[in-house]
Amino acid sequence: xxxxxxxxxxxxxxxxxxxxxxxxxxxxxxxxxxxxxxxxxxxxxxxxxxxxxxxxxxxxxxxxxxxxxxxxxxxxxxxxxxxxxxxxxxxxxxxxxxxxxxxxxxxxxxxxxxxxxxxxxxxxxxxxxxxx
Numbered sequence: 001x002x003x004x005x006x007x008x009x010x011x012x013x014x015x016x017x018x019x020x021x022x023x024x025x026x027x028x029x030x031x032x033x034x035x036x037x038x039x040x041x042x043x044x045x046x047x048x049x050x051x052x053x054x055x056x057x058x059x060x061x062x063x064x065x066x067x068x069x070x071x072x073x074x075x076x077x078x079x080x081x082x083x084x085x086x087x088x089x090x091x092x093x094x095x096x097x098x099x100x101x102x103x104x105x106x107x108x109x110x111x112x113x114x115x116x117x118x119x120x121x122x123x124x125x126x127x128x129x130x131x132x
Contacts, residue, residue, distance in 0.1 A: 007123075014122030015073075021112040022070035025083070030063030045094045062086040070116060073125020080117040084110055 033040065033056065044056040062082040069079040091106030100107075121127040 010119075011122040011124055014116070014119055015124040017112060017116060017119075018070050018073060018076070018121065018125070021109060021116060022067040025063055025109055026067040026071065030060060030067055033060055034064055045089075047089050047093045058082075059086050059089075070113070073121035073127050076121035076125065076127055077117055080113045083113040084117065087113065 037056065037060075041053040041056050044052045044059075046052050046055045048055070050058075063086065066079040066082050069075050070083065087106045087110035089106075091103045091110060095102040095106060
C-alpha cells in the first residue's frame with residue numbers, strides 16, 4: 001500500500017502526464033489538422049486504404065476527441081487506444097522510411113499514451129468523480 005504522500009505524487013504525476021500528452025497533441029496537432037481539414041483532406045496519408053479524407057477523420061477523432069478525453073481524465077484507458085494506434089502509424093508507417101528524428105515525436109507520444117493506459121487517469125480526473 002502506498003503512503004499518503006506517495007499516492008498524491010502518483011496522482012499528480014498522472015495528471016501532469018495526461019495534461020502534457022493530451023494537451024499538446026490536441027493543441028499542436030489535432031486542432032491544426034481540424035482547421036486545415038479542407039486543405040489536407042485530399043492528400044492526407046492513407047495507411048489502410050480507406051481514402052485520404054476518412055483517414056484524416058480517424059486521426060482527428062483520436063487527436064481531438066480522444067486527446068481531450070485524456071486531458072480531462074474521461075474514459076481515459078479506452079480513449080488512449082486510438083491515440084496509441086494513431087501514433088504508431090505516424091511513427092512507423094507515415095515516417096517509417098525516414099530517420100529516427102522524423103519518427104521520434106510519434107514514438108514519444110505513443111509511449112506516453114501507453115503509460116497512461118497502464119497507470120490510468122489518477123485521482124484528479126473525471127473518471128474518479130462520483131456523481132450522486
